[in-house]
Amino acid sequence: MRFQINFKSGKAVYLQLVDQVRLAAASGAIRAGDALPGIRPLAEELRVNRNTVAKAYTELESQGIVETVVGKGCFVRGNSSPFRKDVRRKLLAETLDDAVVQAHHLQIDRSDFLRLAEERFDILESKRTRAAND
Amino acid sequence: MTELTMTSTPVIEMTDLVRRYGRTEAVNGLNLRVQPGRCYGFFGRNGAGKTTTIRCLLNLLRPTSGQVRVFGLDPARHEVAVKSRLAYVPDHIAFYPWMTVRETLDYFASFRSHWNLDVEASLLKRFGLDIWQKTPHLSKGQRTQLALIAAVSPEPDLLVLDEPTSGLDPIVRREFIQTVIGAYQDADPGRRTVLVSTHMIAEFEGLIDEFTIIDQGREVLTLDADAARERYQKVYARFASEPHSLDLAGARMLNRRACEIEVLVNGNSQNVIDRLRAFSPESLTVESLTLEEIFVATLQPAGAGA
Numbered sequence A: 001m002r003f004q005i006n007f008k009s010g011k012a013v014y015l016q017l018v019d020q021v022r023l024a025a026a027s028g029a030i031r032a033g034d035a036l037p038g039i040r041p042l043a044e045e046l047r048v049n050r051n052t053v054a055k056a057y058t059e060l061e062s063q064g065i066v067e068t069v070v071g072k073g074c075f076v077r078g079n080s081s082p083f084r085k086d087v088r089r090k091l092l093a094e095t096l097d098d099a100v101v102q103a104h105h106l107q108i109d110r111s112d113f114l115r116l117a118e119e120r121f122d123i124l125e126s127k128r129t130r131a132a133n134d
Numbered sequence B: 001m002t003e004l005t006m007t008s009t010p011v012i013e014m015t016d017l018v019r020r021y022g023r024t025e026a027v028n029g030l031n032l033r034v035q036p037g038r039c040y041g042f043f044g045r046n047g048a049g050k051t052t053t054i055r056c057l058l059n060l061l062r063p064t065s066g067q068v069r070v071f072g073l074d075p076a077r078h079e080v081a082v083k084s085r086l087a088y089v090p091d092h093i094a095f096y097p098w099m100t101v102r103e104t105l106d107y108f109a110s111f112r113s114h115w116n117l118d119v120e121a122s123l124l125k126r127f128g129l130d131i132w133q134k135t136p137h138l139s140k141g142q143r144t145q146l147a148l149i150a151a152v153s154p155e156p157d158l159l160v161l162d163e164p165t166s167g168l169d170p171i172v173r174r175e176f177i178q179t180v181i182g183a184y185q186d187a188d189p190g191r192r193t194v195l196v197s198t199h200m201i202a203e204f205e206g207l208i209d210e211f212t213i214i215d216q217g218r219e220v221l222t223l224d225a226d227a228a229r230e231r232y233q234k235v236y237a238r239f240a241s242e243p244h245s246l247d248l249a250g251a252r253m254l255n256r257r258a259c260e261i262e263v264l265v266n267g268n269s270q271n272v273i274d275r276l277r278a279f280s281p282e283s284l285t286v287e288s289l290t291l292e293e294i295f296v297a298t299l300q301p302a303g304a305g306a
Helices: A013-027 A039-046 A050-062 A085-105 A110-133 B050-057 B079-083 B101-109 B117-127 B140-152 B170-186 B225-231 B269-277 B291-299
Strands: A066-069 A073-076 B012-021 B024-034 B039-044 B065-070 B086-089 B158-162 B193-198 B210-215 B218-224 B232-238 B252-256 B260-266 B283-288
Touching: A013 A050, A013 A110, A013 B225, A039 A050, A039 B170, A050 A066, A050 A073, A050 B170, A085 A110, B012 B050, B024 B050, B024 B210, B039 B050, B039 B291, B050 B065, B050 B158, B050 B193, B086 B140, B101 B140, B117 B140, B117 B170, B140 B158, B140 B170, B170 B193, B210 B225, B210 B291, B218 B225, B218 B291, B225 B232, B225 B291, B232 B269, B232 B291, B260 B269, B269 B283
Parallel strands: B024 B218, B039 B193, B039 B210, B086 B158, B158 B193
Antiparallel strands: A066 A073, B012 B024, B012 B065, B210 B218, B232 B260, B232 B283, B252 B260
16 A cells, blocks of 8 residues: 655644555455555655654554554454444544534535435445455 | 653753853753654754754763753763763764775774674665775765764664754755664664754654754754644635634734735644634635744744745
8 A cells, every 4th residue: 555644734644644544444455464564664665753653553553453463564454343332333423523513614414414424435335346356 | 652651761861051152152051851762853043052962962062051961871970881872973074084984884883882784784785885985985975874874883772963964965865864764763663762953854854753943052842743743734714805803813924915814823723713714714724834844933033934
């Protein structure tokens, strides 16, 4: 996968890496068992401190997205969240709350919002399908 | 990350450091703390007091007052213990002109109890340095490369770089600073600490995880790099008609034309954005400042250079 860092986005650099891996895993661009790049080569490629990459990988590991095999590297895990279903629902609800608030400020009403959510699901799913057929 | 948040002795700790040259105060009450494993930026304009500070740190200069600790030790009283654990690359590098690259490295190695030949060999190879070349025949970039190899091969706990890229072309400096710091920190990242003093901030953007900006010998700003980019943002808004009663107190105006406004915010972006939104802008964008822009914004008095 290709990473891109934007220092102007206002988001911590390590979180940008975390989000890109999460997106790649969700869209099927990377799959269970795939190795993430080594810390030092990735740090060199992106011109960031190795601490930043290490911090991103630690965060991904704590979220259950990847696992580290000592001496081998960092691998994408199967789709198995370490959290119970009710916890997972609660985590998602928090993210949705932000989107709902944002929708209010942008004057997007409920039905529009729900239609948009459907659309976004479709887009992600078609990406997954394409990735699976590659 | 746990290895960074562990409470341990700071690698560098300066308290109220003052250094005068005659009546001139080059460093004027500086405080600086660098934790192990960090890549720490020490930013200031030419003449801000960076080199004087570093020379106090290395015991090349005696502070007029204040306290300096390196690895928890006073470098004036424990000079050998301190210097054996650090390496310093000054802005002006001098080698013995009769020595080759190989002889120069052997000469540096003779002062060290430890020297990693693998690190040395891999960096020589990456930079394509000819070990039989006499040092006066090296280009400026190659001389810096050689100095950096000599600095990281002993695998010190602290690497001090003073304007490491001054006078080099942009491609060379982007390439090898990354390579050298990567090679240096890779083996023992929790312990290996870098202090980079520079006014060329853009090329260290991604490498720096914390920084101090100094001006006229004083600390102006110390922040984590990510936190800094989150705090300092530029907000641009365009309106259909001029928003006359818009109050933007607390934001620094960068640009204001009839229907367009660009302001600099410092930690209060949400509040400013809300006030702009109240006037229903046609377009509103928020962008973080880079470390270099933060440096400029910090040292530029409000209202100047808008």
